[in-house]
Amino acid sequence: MKRTTATAVSVVLGSCLLAACGTDGGGGSDGGGSVTLVTHQSFEVSKDVLDAFTEKSGVKVRVLRADDAGAAVNQAILSKGNPQGDVFFGVDNALLSKALGAGIFTPHKAEGLSEIPRQLQLDAEKNRVTPIDHGDVCVNYDRAYFERKKLAPPKTLDDLVKPEYKDMLVVQNAATSSPGLAFLLASVGAYGEDGWQDYWKKLKANGVAMVDGWEQAYNDRFTGSASGRAKGDRPLVVSYASSPPAEVHYGEDKKPAKAPTGVSTGTCFRQIEFAGLLEGAKNPEGGKALLDFLAGEEFQKDLPLNMWVHPARADVELPEVFTRYGAEIEKPHAVAPEDIEANREQWVKQWASLMR
Secondary structure, three states: OOOOOOOOOOOOOOOOOOOEEEOOOOOOOOOOOEEEEEEEOOOOOOHHHHHHHHHHHOOEEEEEEEOOHHHHHHHHHHOOOOOOOOEEEEEEOOOHHHHHHHOOEEOOOOOOHHHOOHHHOOOOOOOOOEEEEEEEEEEEEEHHHHHHHOOOOOOEOHHHHOHHHOOOEEEEOOOOOHHHHHHHHHHHHHHOOOOHHHHHHHHHHOOOEEEOOHHHHHHHHEOOOOOOOOOOOEOEEEEEOOHHHHHHHOOOOOOOOOOOEEEEEEEEEEEEEEEEEEOOOOOHHHHHHHHHHHOOHHHHHHOHHHHOOEEOOOOOOOOHHHHHHOOOOOOOEOOOHHHHHHHHHHHHHHHHHHOO
């Protein structure tokens, strides 16, 4: 699977590491006929949806991917004023203040914004970014593993430091991975400024493993993923509340009683993803049209079964596999946006020091 936000199969865009790919086969924005979308490697969209945008606007979409959202944001900041593309998709609420503070976006009030709940519009006064989707970053568990061991899976952050779960959890690097940072923020929200570091010391003592990004954690190390069952060594992974329905959707049994993976609902942090027009874009008008499209009903309907997230628009219904097998997180751990802005860099540095 691709990141759950993730999808299981490659579609028209393929997979590119800071290299362009897309519908026109060209290179770079040409100021008229193409627009370049800079994003993370887990971005997926149905071919006919992109074709519909091109047919409507006359503009072809090219996609430029970085490894993970955190790395993509860092690259966008480094290339400020001379961006690699026109639109950036994938900055989340944990990294939003960093991106806005760096001034990498040009304001644009996207069409369809009235259908997006106000609580998702974290930059509503200036509209430098547009909310596109949201989901919950949570620990996932391999049901079969815990059934074989006759062990109840963990439910909360507190559970993860118990001896019975030693050497079971794999997490992502909070400095380079958006789910990794979200999980760090979950611990800050749960234990506060004075307690989260002690919690991570306990996690480390309990054998937590750390890798760079979601793909490696979920597909290579997690025993419960479709691709990781043969080689994975960890039955617990930081992923998404929507990962279980993705496993069902791409699995052989289309209507099992339960998904093969479950969600530890007391470990979650809510993630909102945004898109914005990059400052210095070569094709700003094409970029604005693409932003309108990303916030539009057609693209929003395509999101759940491709990137396994909730669409930002309130008028788009979720597919049955989502509602039947996904976990609804009523009380995710939270950190105030102003606290994230003031402390994120310090928290990440402290976390990195702890994890050495």
